[in-house]
Amino acid sequence: MKILSGLSLQEIEEITDELKASKFRARQIHNWIYLKSVKEIDEMTDLSVKFREELKKVAKVTDIKIKVKQVSSDGTIKYLLEYPDGECVETVLMRFDNRANLTACVSSQVGCAVNCSFCATGKRGFIRNLNYKEIIEQVLMIQRDTDLKVTNVVFMGQGEPLLNLDNVLKAMEIFNENFQIGARRLTVSTSGIIPQINKLAELDMQSTLAVSLHAPNHEIRLKLMQIEDKYNMSDLHKALKNYVEKTGRRITIEYLLIKDLNDTIESAKELAHYLKDIKCNVNLIPYNPTAENDYQRPSNNSIMKFKFLLEHSGKKVTVRLERGADIDAACGQLKGKVC
Numbered sequence: 001m002k003i004l005s006g007l008s009l010q011e012i013e014e015i016t017d018e019l020k021a022s023k024f025r026a027r028q029i030h031n032w033i034y035l036k037s038v039k040e041i042d043e044m045t046d047l048s049v050k051f052r053e054e055l056k057k058v059a060k061v062t063d064i065k066i067k068v069k070q071v072s073s074d075g076t077i078k079y080l081l082e083y084p085d086g087e088c089v090e091t092v093l094m095r096f097d098n099r100a101n102l103t104a105c106v107s108s109q110v111g112c113a114v115n116c117s118f119c120a121t122g123k124r125g126f127i128r129n130l131n132y133k134e135i136i137e138q139v140l141m142i143q144r145d146t147d148l149k150v151t152n153v154v155f156m157g158q159g160e161p162l163l164n165l166d167n168v169l170k171a172m173e174i175f176n177e178n179f180q181i182g183a184r185r186l187t188v189s190t191s192g193i194i195p196q197i198n199k200l201a202e203l204d205m206q207s208t209l210a211v212s213l214h215a216p217n218h219e220i221r222l223k224l225m226q227i228e229d230k231y232n233m234s235d236l237h238k239a240l241k242n243y244v245e246k247t248g249r250r251i252t253i254e255y256l257l258i259k260d261l262n263d264t265i266e267s268a269k270e271l272a273h274y275l276k277d278i279k280c281n282v283n284l285i286p287y288n289p290t291a292e293n294d295y296q297r298p299s300n301n302s303i304m305k306f307k308f309l310l311e312h313s314g315k316k317v318t319v320r321l322e323r324g325a326d327i328d329a330a331c332g333q334l335k336g337k338v339c
């Protein structure tokens with residue numbers, strides 16, 4: 001049985017060829033899957049009933065299930081999706097009231113090997129990579145369930161996308177070509193896997209690269225992220241400069257703010273110094289509590305002070321709005337299991 005979600009037009013043509021149908025049928029099926037987000041072959045109403053019956057014998061729309069769906073008071077929706085092998089990941093749909101954007105936050109792996117101290121996903125360890133079809137299915141699931149069209153995709157769910165780069169790049173290509181989501185509306189967030197950042201620079205990626213820096217210096221970063229031991233901040237600095245030079249694109253620096261750990265005035269100044277020759281915007285993420293550690297969120301006052309100091313150094317700084325915290329859908333709270 002073929003699964004239609006995730007197939008390219010050519011792959012769908014192979015099915016219609018086998019059924020001795022015209023290539024135009026393949027185009028119709030493709031539109032139903034990617035633009036109209038149908039749940040069943042029977043919803044493809046411009047195909048004859050006879051052809052739909054033949055198609056149903058060899059193919060179905062999807063083989064993943066929504067295991068749990070939670071809606072936050074701010075409109076954020078979190079889905080726990082189950083793949084045929086029983087593994088689950090979370091996908092989050094965020095709506096920002098002041099914009100027409102609908103952003104899907106997708107997972108790239110089940111679990112994550114990087115194991116940052118502040119992150120609920122990392123605590124599970126690495127289970128497996130998602131293939132590109134399993135990645136794009138997350139967006140299709142959202143579209144099918146809500147009848148809305150996703151406009152932006154961020155790889156900020158579970159997993160380290162750059163440790164599953166081939167599948168992530170293929171998924172991005174499909175988002176771009178089949179879903180008609182522009183490259184600029186796709187963001188890949190990484191904990192800083194240097195060889196893969198260099199590879200993206202060579203590939204001249206047109207999407208946004210977001211880097212989870214989270215610290216102003218080696219010592220603090222090491223406390224938060226074991227990966228600093230392997231790919232340290234000074235090598236990362238070179239990789240980021242190279243990335244900007246090769247692609248001409250501005251990087252997003254993500255900086256988690258944790259009370260009394262990396263939110264001080266000294267940290268802000270040190271961070272500004274580190275970033276001074278890197279073309280970037282900074283996105284401050286006030287820490288979202290998880291059950292696994294006792295870090296705390298800074299006061300609004302110190303968040304604003306930190307922001308001001310960075311802005312003073314000439315950077316554009318945003319503070320990430322917390323979305324869906326009441327359903328554990330905010331950054332770092334995704335575990336991929338029913339709690």
Ligand code: SAH
Pocket residue numbers: 118119120155156157158159160161189190191211212254256285286287288289290331332333
């Ligand atoms: N593995 C990638 C992408 C997924 S995490 C990465 O680390 O960049 C997406 C973002 O959520 C990262 O910036 C991550 O550091 C942040 N995050 C993780 N735990 C968090 C927490 N408890 N509170 C706020 N943000 C968190």
Ligand code: SF4
Pocket residue numbers: 112113114115116119120121122123157158159160190191
């Ligand atoms: Fe993995 Fe990102 Fe969580 Fe770190 S923050 S453990 S890299 S998912």
